[in-house]
Amino acid sequence: MTVLQLQGTKLEQKRISKPLPLVRFFLASVGLLFIVAMHYFQHNPGGSGLELSFNAAAWIPFSVAISCGLLEICRQKVWRYSRMTLLLFSCCVLLTLPVFYPNADGFAASNRLLTLWAGFLFFTSLQQFVFTHSQRQRLLWFITIAVLIEAVFGWYQFLWLTANNRFGYDIIANRPYGIFQQPNVMASFLATGLVIAAYLLARLPRYRGKWVWQHMILLAVPVLTIPLLVVLNSRTGWLGATIGSLLMLPYLYRFAAKYQQRMWGLMLLLGLALAWQVSST
Missing domain, CATH: 1.20.1050 (Glutathione S-transferase Yfyf (Class Pi); Chain A, domain 2)
Incomplete structure (x- = not known):
């Protein structure tokens, strides 16, 4: 039987290092989003996107959660993704292409496109942690x-x-x-x-x-x-x-x-x- 020593070599499989301190910040931001921020009410004239008060409040912990995932990529120097990530990226690109049409109203679609790509970034951030x-x-x-x-x-x-x-x-x-x-x-x-x-x-x-x-x-x-x-x-x-x-x-x-x-x-x-x-x- 042959024993192949991989530790300390380039053949060693890269793993997510432990402990993961950013996991706690990620979970705390998601908890703040669902339990507190999304229920915030303030009178508003209607509309969509950040024109609504609860959306503006929810984007604060939501942005923190995305930041934790991106920081984890930088900290680990590894971007973890799957086929679903590539599929969702392709879908986001296809949904964004119509904004470049000659008669498209890019400003009217900006809120929706921002939410679309933010959702993709959140999904990507979610994949960077081992829960x-x-x-x-x-x-x-x-x-x-x-x-x-x-x-x-x-x-x-x-x-x-x-x-x-x-x-x-x-x-x-x-x-x-x-x-x-x-x-x-x-x-x-x-x-x-x-x-x-x-x-x-x-x-x-x-x-x-x-x-x-x-x-x-x-x-x-x-x-x-x-x-x-x-x-x-x-x-x-x-x-x-x-x-x-x-x-x-x-x-x-x-x-x-x-x-x-x-x-x-x-x-x-x-x-x-x-x-x-x-x-x-």
Whole structure:
């Protein structure tokens, strides 16, 4: 048997050095984005992009997260990418090309193009870190908590706001859009949280045979989001929630315990019952 010594030579495989101090800053910025910044409200004349107050607030931690990823590339002197990175880069280039057409309005599309390429940079930054299992779960928990905050805010808009309220919410149409000021965006966000909650529930065992507070939070997601999806009357939200929930059923059947499957099904039925009750009143 031949032993080939690679350590200290050019043949040694380059690995991400440990510890990774920037991981904590990256996670903190993402947590600040989802739990605090994206829920910031300020009166605005409408519009898109940075004209909206919550977008301007969200871009601060979002930019910090991108900066952490780019700094990690410089620190490691390695750019980690995959085929998906190249595919997304090609898509971004194709979506940017129309701005060079003779009759294109580049200024009107600047906000969308900025967001497009910033999203690509965020995806690239995400690939530069080697997350532990708990850190990956934490990222998903950030999104789940954000969904719950927006769901509670949506219920507040739907049930308790009156005319001439400080949020400028239209109680006549009464389609609770949360902080997003657009019902379809709110519905898509709620549907995303519903699918993530199902995944996290399947990966969260009971502690010494007992339910923990994380279970209660995850089981509250379908009860809070499904009636809102019905109230929002968004086909995009309905389609996303239905397809996502159906695709999660095999995953729950394989990885979730029997009691978790039963409780999740019960919460889905409870959410549908509340949705029927709300829509019939």
